[in-house]
Amino acid sequence: xxxxxxxxxxxxxxxxxxxxxxxxxxxxxxxxxxxxxxxxxxxxxxxxxxxxxxxxxxxxxxxxxxxxxxxxxxxxxxxxxxxxxxxxxxxxxxxxxxxxxxxxxxxxxxxxxxxxxxxxxxxxxxxxxxxxxxxxxxxxxxxxxxxxxxxxxxxxxxxxxxxxxxxxxxxxxxxxxxxxxxxxxxxxxxxxx
Amino acid sequence: xxxxxxxxxxxxxxxxxxxxxxxxxxxxxxxxxxxxxxxxxxxxxxxxxxxxxxxxxxxxxxxxxxxxxxxxxxxxxxxxxxxxxxxxxxxxxxxxxxxxxxxxxxxxxxxxxxxxxxxxxxxxxxxxxxxxxxxxxxxxxxxxxxxxxxxxxxxxxxxxx
Numbered sequence: 001x002x003x004x005x006x007x008x009x010x011x012x013x014x015x016x017x018x019x020x021x022x023x024x025x026x027x028x029x030x031x032x033x034x035x036x037x038x039x040x041x042x043x044x045x046x047x048x049x050x051x052x053x054x055x056x057x058x059x060x061x062x063x064x065x066x067x068x069x070x071x072x073x074x075x076x077x078x079x080x081x082x083x084x085x086x087x088x089x090x091x092x093x094x095x096x097x098x099x100x101x102x103x104x105x106x107x108x109x110x111x112x113x114x115x116x117x118x119x120x121x122x123x124x125x126x127x128x129x130x131x132x133x134x135x136x137x138x139x140x141x142x143x144x145x146x147x148x149x150x151x152x153x154x155x156x157x158x159x160x161x162x163x164x165x166x167x168x169x170x171x172x173x174x175x176x177x178x179x180x181x182x183x184x185x186x187x188x189x190x191x192x193x
Numbered sequence: 194x195x196x197x198x199x200x201x202x203x204x205x206x207x208x209x210x211x212x213x214x215x216x217x218x219x220x221x222x223x224x225x226x227x228x229x230x231x232x233x234x235x236x237x238x239x240x241x242x243x244x245x246x247x248x249x250x251x252x253x254x255x256x257x258x259x260x261x262x263x264x265x266x267x268x269x270x271x272x273x274x275x276x277x278x279x280x281x282x283x284x285x286x287x288x289x290x291x292x293x294x295x296x297x298x299x300x301x302x303x304x305x306x307x308x309x310x311x312x313x314x315x316x317x318x319x320x321x322x323x324x325x326x327x328x329x330x331x332x333x334x335x336x337x338x339x340x341x342x343x344x345x346x347x348x349x350x351x352x353x354x
Contacts, residue, residue, distance in 0.1 A: 008237075014259030017238030021260065022267025024231055026275060031223055033212040033282050033289060039317040042342040056346035063215050066224045071321045073225035077232020078241065078325025085237060093244050096253040101244070112242040113314070113328050120330050128333070131312060136334035138309025140341025143317060145302025145352065147293065150316040153303075154261060159268025160290045168299035173250075175307015180250035184311060 009085050011092075025159050034066060037152030039143035041071045104185055105193030116193075126191035146171070211289035212282070235322040243314025250311050298354045302345075 028034040044061045051057040108115045122128045143149040146168045157165020235241050249257035275288050313334050323331040
């Protein structure tokens with residue numbers, strides 16, 4: 001039992017995590033004829049709370065409640081994993097990434113997220129504006145414009161061999177590369193890193 | 194089903210629901226359980242980490258490519274098995290996977306999402322898992338993502354698609 005606890009609290013390798021995530025696809029299909037996708041939950045919240053007579057948000061969101069229940073589950077899963085299955089060892093990051101990010105002004109490499117960015121003290125600053133407000137807006141706007149995110153397009157869409165999802169995934173990655181290699185550095189120095 | 198989005202039926206959006214019977218209340222608990230397991234995998238594989246996303250886009254670790262790649266392969270095999278053997282849902286319905294139609298949004302919107310993904314270090318799924326993991330400030334990111342979704346909805350008929 002101790003061996004199991006020790007094994008399960010280690011960070012899980014990709015060849016364990018990837019297939020488990022992939023299995024979400026048939027699980028949702030067989031449990032309730034549901035297509036895997038997460039960004040749609042954001043649309044359902046809009047439809048539920050602020051439809052404002054916009055046709056895009058005028059649909060039977062009650063039928064899609066399962067999607068909101070699912071993402072609440074993801075949140076609870078995050079809580080369980082962090083509080084009961086936490087990795088007892090230090091967070092391991094590749095040396096190159098650490099060096100690159102130190103060059104950008106990141107100083108905290110102790111956990112999954114750098115406290116230089118992800119703490120409440122940065123919310124009402126230019127840093128917060130970039131990382132939470134601007135970044136979050138691009139995620140919400142972009143995923144809806146693309147009709148899906150990493151789960152809906154990259155995993156569900158490509159798994160069902162739909163080429164538009166492959167196109168979307170290629171452009172997700174392209175956007176990420178452009179931001180990481182050309183824009184993130186200048187933007188971070190602009191907000192005070 | 195009503196036509197909702199410029200001649201695009203709701204089914205074509207991600208995560209459509211093809212089930213004929215609408216489930217309510219306790220019947221939805223099973224989706225919460227699947228979500229919980231999914232959230233645990235997200236945290237334990239460190240997919241929710243801003244650092245892991247930076248590693249991915251800097252091509253300095255194989256981890257994220259391994260996760261996404263093996264998830265896709267597992268998904269492909271599973272769907273092929275479901276189709277070949279005509280496996281039904283637990284309530285006996287035929288599994289239905291709606292087709293996604295190509296639109297310009299997959300290029301423009303996809304690129305915009307990619308820009309945001311590299312800033313926030315999270316696609317929508319990990320956003321929820323990050324909040325659950327105690328990074329409560331990510332709730333601000335979630336609110337902003339909701340705002341982005343709403344603004345897209347508001348102007349969707351004026352954007353190239």
